[in-house]
Amino acid sequence: MKKTWIVLTLGTVLLTACSAPSAANGPSASPADPIPSATPVPSPEPPADPTPEPVPEAPAIAYRMKDNYALTPLDPDGNKKMVLLTFDDGPKDKEMIESMLDTLDKHEAKAIFFVNGYRIKQNPELLQLIHDRGQIIGNHSWDHIDLKNESKETIDQQIEDVQKIVAEMVGSAPKFFRPPFGSANDYVKEKVKEEGALFMTWSNGSLDWDASAKNKPEVVIQNVLDQLHPGSNILMHELPWTVEALDTLLDKLEEEGYGFIDPRTIETDSP
Ligand SMILES: [Zn+2]
Numbered sequence: 001m002k003k004t005w006i007v008l009t010l011g012t013v014l015l016t017a018c019s020a021p022s023a024a025n026g027p028s029a030s031p032a033d034p035i036p037s038a039t040p041v042p043s044p045e046p047p048a049d050p051t052p053e054p055v056p057e058a059p060a061i062a063y064r065m066k067d068n069y070a071l072t073p074l075d076p077d078g079n080k081k082m083v084l085l086t087f088d089d090g091p092k093d094k095e096m097i098e099s100m101l102d103t104l105d106k107h108e109a110k111a112i113f114f115v116n117g118y119r120i121k122q123n124p125e126l127l128q129l130i131h132d133r134g135q136i137i138g139n140h141s142w143d144h145i146d147l148k149n150e151s152k153e154t155i156d157q158q159i160e161d162v163q164k165i166v167a168e169m170v171g172s173a174p175k176f177f178r179p180p181f182g183s184a185n186d187y188v189k190e191k192v193k194e195e196g197a198l199f200m201t202w203s204n205g206s207l208d209w210d211a212s213a214k215n216k217p218e219v220v221i222q223n224v225l226d227q228l229h230p231g232s233n234i235l236m237h238e239l240p241w242t243v244e245a246l247d248t249l250l251d252k253l254e255e256e257g258y259g260f261i262d263p264r265t266i267e268t269d270s271p
Helices: 002-025 094-106 117-122 124-132 152-170 186-194 217-226 240-255
Strands: 063-065 071-073 082-090 111-115 136-139 233-237
Touching: 071 082, 082 094, 094 124, 094 240, 111 117, 111 124, 117 124, 117 152, 124 136, 124 152, 136 152, 152 186, 217 233, 217 240, 233 240
Parallel strands: 082 111, 082 233, 111 136
Antiparallel strands: 063 071
16 A cells, blocks of 8 residues: 555656646747757755655565475575575464574574464464564464365364464464475465465474484584575474574574575565
């Protein structure tokens, strides 16, 4: 709405600006007179203190997801050394969420928090906090069940109910969906698309859920670095050792020359 208004307003201003001189010099202007429009008049300098541009609501689309769920720049010359940070299965715990948000802010990074509906019910204030701190909410189904062998009705409900509750709470429905366990079927993908969201699993699994990483932040970090590739779609979870690993992990990714993709710059089918 806002954009349309600006375009219309700008259009009107331009039309007014263009039509004014020709009207003034139209019928009364002698053919011998110099034609004003033929002499380019230098545009006036912009005012010294221009009104600041309104901050755009979302940055421009710059990345698309590949078939292997890694990300790649739309522009062939765009920055390929970027990763997407994602955290699944929350929101669970205020202390963990706040620590993650602080670390992301410290690194000026954005991430997708793939949330479950039943967790939102338990901790609505944490969903709000993630959104208010400028991070992106993704849909991870209501109950964290394996959707692959569920009925269409169940799949619909598991996806729709999260779209709805998030939209009600933060004003817009998630634009990203990740199935629990990375397990889905064609109907799940179809349904996600219908909801205007982008289906993804991941291309770099931190394995932070595995027993081998329990209480071992260094294992989480090593797992991510071992699988690091341009456009890595990094799967992590809201787990204490991942929270503990995060600052060092982001440091190391930066040392390797990687930046963090703003999820809002990823192309989706959503309007
Ligand atoms: Zn999960």
